[in-house]
Amino acid sequence: MISDRRTVSKQDTSSPMPANKNDSCSQIVGRKQRYELVDLQQDARPLLIFTNRKSGAQDGASLRRRLYILLNPIQVFELSPKQGPEVGLALFHQVPHFRVLVCGGDGTVGWVLDAIDKQNYESPPPVAILPIGTGNDLARVLSWGGGLSAVERKGGLCMVLRDIEHAAVTMLDRWRVTITRRQPNEMQNPDISVKFMNNYLGIGCDAKVALDIHMLREESPEKFYNQFLNKMLYAKEGAKDIMDRTCADLPWKVRLEVDGVDIEVPEDSQGILITNIGSYMGGVDLWQNEEEHNDDFDPQSMHDKVLEVVSICGTWHLGKLQVGLSRARRLAQGQLIRIRTFVSSFPVQIDGEPWIQQPCSLEIAHHGQAFMLKRAAEEPLGHAAAIMAEVLENAVCRGVINAAQKRALLQEMALRLS
DSSP states (O other), rough: OOOOOGGGGGTTTSSSOOOOOSSSSSTTTTOSSSSEOOOTTTOOOOOOEEEEETTTOOOOOHHHHHHHHHHGGGGGGEOTTTBBBBBHHHHHTTTSEEEEEEEEHHHHHHHHHHHHTTTTTTSSSOOOEEEEEEEEEEEEHSSSOHHHHHHHTTTTTHHHHHHHHOOOEEEEEEEEEEEEEESSSSSSSOOEEEEEEEEEEEHHHHHHHHHHHHHHHHHOOOOOOOOOHHHHHHHHHHHHHEEEEETTTTTTTTTEEHHHHHHOOOOOOOOOEEEEEBBTTTTBOOOOTTTTSSSSSOOTTTTTSOEEEEEOOOOOHHHHHHHTSSSEEEEEEEEEEOOOOOOOOOOETTEEEEEESOOEEEEEEEEEEEHHHHEEOHHHHHHHHHHHHHHHHHHHHHHHOOHHHHHHHHHHHHHHHH
């Protein structure tokens, strides 16, 4: 059981299990004790939990206290600028089969996925999400809900922990965003930085709204205490941008290329969005798989190694998208996206994390795939996916297949069951 408090032992006399007192124990930042996982059964699958108190309505602190009651406290790590996910992953580095629960928003999930990626696991741990951010778009497409209130309505934390045990493993494409900025002196090497994308990348008006909200959150974090009010603040900032029309000249200041082909940006566009998943800005389906379209594009999938490109006509258009009164304009699909910005700087956001970008070239290419946990649906297909994932886990535990074979089978299963 993931709630078994005996899965972790502590170096003191009150520990329920003897701790292995050697130099290989993991030091936990900010705590005096050393901890180590010992005496785990071969098929044990403990749960490692990360919380972020700054996410969304800042529910992380109270959530962590509730998790301390349900689980062994050492399984729960609070993320901060001084303690990243690497600390918790180091404690679990000798556990062959464990799962991860991220309590936070899309930015927090990306932070944890980046850390898992750097560990070079042969078979990375699958990740579930307890949504406490503002948009929670990745949590939505994985059926974990759009916020903490939705989780409470479905049975609360205890039900989430039970659902994690029976969740289906699926794949999520991850994308590398290489940002190249030429130096004024052509003799100097270009300034190159790399970021990673899971959900979407936006340039233009949507990133401008995200940037305004980010700056407001930094100045007045006390205003962001409720998910609904957070969305109202987004709407307020969007309304300001309707009057400003900051990005009205976007089509003349960017060049878009998809798989080597130049794509014309419509003249009324104020934003370009590159999407990997079917949820944006708290549940908007930009690609609209379920609708009829007069084009030859394929349906969107988060594990087909293909991205979708759409344009939007301003923040007023974003508002209409949220209430289902309009559609985004579908421009292209492809595996390699290049965007070049000219002359002036533009707001850019990746998975809701915004910044102002000076003129540069952005290249988006496939980086790899992450194992994610999706809440098993009630229909037979959902249960089948969860059962098959369980069978593969047991097969690895018993030595029937190895971790690499399990990874390949899970990838194929995700594609066929999507």
